[in-house]
Amino acid sequence: MSENGYSMSDEQVVGSALVNKEAFGELVKRYEARLTRYLHRLGVYRQEDTEDVLQNIFLKTYRNLNEFDKSLKFSSWIYRIAHNEAMSFFRARSVRPEGSIIDDSESALEILRSNLDASHEAERNIDAEHLSKALASIDAKYRDVIVLRYFEEREYTEISDILRIPTGTVATLLNRAKKKLQKELSHLTQV
Amino acid sequence: MNDLSNKILERINDEKLAPRPAWQFAWKNRIYWGLWALSLAFASAASSAILFSLANSGWEFSELTHDGTASFMLSVLPTVWIVVMGVVLFLAYENYRQTKHGYRIPFMVAVGLSLLGATVGGVVLYAAGIGQLVDEDFGGRFPAYKTVMARQQSSWVHPDRGLLAGEVMDVDGDFRSFRIKSFDGTIWILGGDDLTPKSRELLLRHKFVRVVGFMMDDGNGNLVFKPCFVFPWEIKGGVSDRLISVRMQERSEPPAVPVVPFERKIGAVRSTDCKGVRPYDYLRRLQDGQR
Numbered sequence: 001m002s003e004n005g006y007s008m009s010d011e012q013v014v015g016s017a018l019v020n021k022e023a024f025g026e027l028v029k030r031y032e033a034r035l036t037r038y039l040h041r042l043g044v045y046r047q048e049d050t051e052d053v054l055q056n057i058f059l060k061t062y063r064n065l066n067e068f069d070k071s072l073k074f075s076s077w078i079y080r081i082a083h084n085e086a087m088s089f090f091r092a093r094s095v096r097p098e099g100s101i102i103d104d105s106e107s108a109l110e111i112l113r114s115n116l117d118a119s120h121e122a123e124r125n126i127d128a129e130h131l132s133k134a135l136a137s138i139d140a141k142y143r144d145v146i147v148l149r150y151f152e153e154r155e156y157t158e159i160s161d162i163l164r165i166p167t168g169t170v171a172t173l174l175n176r177a178k179k180k181l182q183k184e185l186s187h188l189t190q191v
Numbered sequence: 192m193n194d195l196s197n198k199i200l201e202r203i204n205d206e207k208l209a210p211r212p213a214w215q216f217a218w219k220n221r222i223y224w225g226l227w228a229l230s231l232a233f234a235s236a237a238s239s240a241i242l243f244s245l246a247n248s249g250w251e252f253s254e255l256t257h258d259g260t261a262s263f264m265l266s267v268l269p270t271v272w273i274v275v276m277g278v279v280l281f282l283a284y285e286n287y288r289q290t291k292h293g294y295r296i297p298f299m300v301a302v303g304l305s306l307l308g309a310t311v312g313g314v315v316l317y318a319a320g321i322g323q324l325v326d327e328d329f330g331g332r333f334p335a336y337k338t339v340m341a342r343q344q345s346s347w348v349h350p351d352r353g354l355l356a357g358e359v360m361d362v363d364g365d366f367r368s369f370r371i372k373s374f375d376g377t378i379w380i381l382g383g384d385d386l387t388p389k390s391r392e393l394l395l396r397h398k399f400v401r402v403v404g405f406m407m408d409d410g411n412g413n414l415v416f417k418p419c420f421v422f423p424w425e426i427k428g429g430v431s432d433r434l435i436s437v438r439m440q441e442r443s444e445p446p447a448v449p450v451v452p453f454e455r456k457i458g459a460v461r462s463t464d465c466k467g468v469r470p471y472d473y474l475r476r477l478q479d480g481q482r
Contacts, residue, residue: 018210021203025196032195051195058199059208066213069291164294 010074018065028058031075035082041147042086043136049089057085076161079152083144083162112150115178134184142177149174223289230283231308236325237276238313239428243322244269244339246427249346251477254470255354255403256346266346271336272326280305320430340426344374347401350416353468355379356401356424359394366391371402381418385465389478390421399424405468419465420474 008016010030016023035057039050060081068077112131135143148154148162160167202208248267249256257263283305287293293301316322330336337345347356357373366383373379381402383391394400404418468474 021209022200024203025200028196028199054195055199055202058195059202062199062203063208063211064216065210067211067216071292160295164288166295166297168297 011068011070014065014068014074017062021062024058024062024065027061027074027078031058031078034075035078038079038082038147038152039086041151042083042144044086044089053082053085053089057082060085072161073158076154076158079148079154079158079162080164087140111153112146115150130185130188134181134188137184138177138180141173142180145170145173146177146181220291223286223293226286227283227290230279230286231305231312233279234276234283234305234309235312235316236321236329237272237279238309239316239322240272240325240330241269241276241322242313242317243326243428244272246317246322247339247343249343252401252422254473255352266342267339269339271330276309280309283309317428320428323426323429348373348375348377350404350406353403353405354401355404355416355418356399358399359397362394366394369394371400379416381416383418385417385419386421387419387475387478390419393421393423393478397423397425403468403474404465407464417464419468420478422478 013026044050044053061078148159156167156170159170253263284301327338331338347354357371360370360372362369368380369383371379401422401424402418403420404416406414407417409415
């Protein structure tokens with residue numbers, strides 16, 4: 001399966017998994033690492049929690065394979081499920097995402113730095129620790145778009161499909177998110 | 192296979208999990224579309240009731256029935272139906288958003304399109320007479336709600352302000368007197384000497400009328416209502432004249448004593464008393480335009 005699986009697109013693997021459940025293992029393999037990183041970035045960072053949430057994501061994906069809309073990218077669809085599961089996890093635990101979101105992506109930090117249009121030298125030199133703190137302190141709706149856009153490197157239409165919001169709203173949220181993040185960073189660097 | 196893949200496949204086997212059938216998702220989508228259509232139908236019904244209320248608010252008589260434009264606007268605004276329409280439009284949006292690609296359309300566009308659909312639907316329903324049914328049959332079920340016709344009727348049984356409306360019971364041959372059963376059930380015997388020719392014509396032609404006049408002393412210390420103008424009591428966008436008549440009659444209380452006040456003046460020449468009714472010229476012009 002693996003050998004064939006690698007040459008198949010995600011959408012084709014979904015078609016196979018509907019007939020042969022073993023094929024679903026290929027999708028798990030393809031998305032395990034990516035979704036683990038995404039969950040960390042959303043604030044699910046304890047290993048046992050991440051494993052639980054990941055299992056729920058894949059089981060839900062399998063149960064709902066027939067709901068997959070072929071006009072979307074499979075990755076957008078599974079990220080949507082992952083996002084919803086993470087939100088359910090926070091609700092069930094009555095917790096909000098904490099820090100330590102950013103610890104793995106220097107390139108993402110670089111992209112974010114260039115997009116923040118920082119006017120102060122201090123803001124241009126933001127590090128992962130500051131950014132984690134700043135991200136943790138802004139609203140979840142802003143954090144979600146920042147993570148998807150700059151850390152997961154998703155297009156606006158993909159973010160729209162993942163969060164189920166219009167593309168225009170993605171742009172608005174992202175714009176506001178950057179301003180809020182910049183404000184938080186500026187506050188943190190002054191302390 | 193790695194660890195997680197194996198774990199997931201084991202759980203799928205152990206818990207005998209299988210993908211939910213496609214028809215369930217197709218139906219879920221159809222149900223949301225159905226709920227959207229239902230919400231839009233309700234919004235159209237509310238919209239038709241708004242149109243019916245606005246069309247029958249008596250704009251042309253606002254100067255007579257109300258003290259000012261602001262008080263008139265406040266009293267005729269169909270607040271209940273506007274709120275109902277707002278709520279169902281929101282429900283329509285929420286259901287639409289749950290459809291497969293519903294989230295892609297911005298809130299304002301989705302609500303704007305729904306509002307447009309509800310307005311077009313409302314115009315069609317209003318033209319078919321459904322607006323009246325919604326306002327009276329549906330709105331009338333709630334004791335606290337006063338239908339537009341009930342509001343109109345109560346503001347037109349105010350002889351002290353020169354306003355009277357109800358059913359024409361009979362008119363004598365030379366218009367010396369005619370009887371009206373006002374909407375509160377009182378039977379009025381009124382003198383018709385000072386009625387304009389057009390008023391007389393309308394009196395004969397219409398079953399329900401509005402009468403504009405004033406209260407005056409009859410010379411014996413009694414206040415009597417002097418009619419000057421007659422206008423038809425028409426319902427715009429109603430179901431049918433017959434149904435409307437039946438409804439109004441059902442609403443009226445049975446008359447206890449078929450009397451008072453009696454307009455005593457009898458004479459062939461019209462007096463100039465009615466010239467004092469304000470706005471006289473406007474009422475003349477308005478009456479000339481009546482069919």
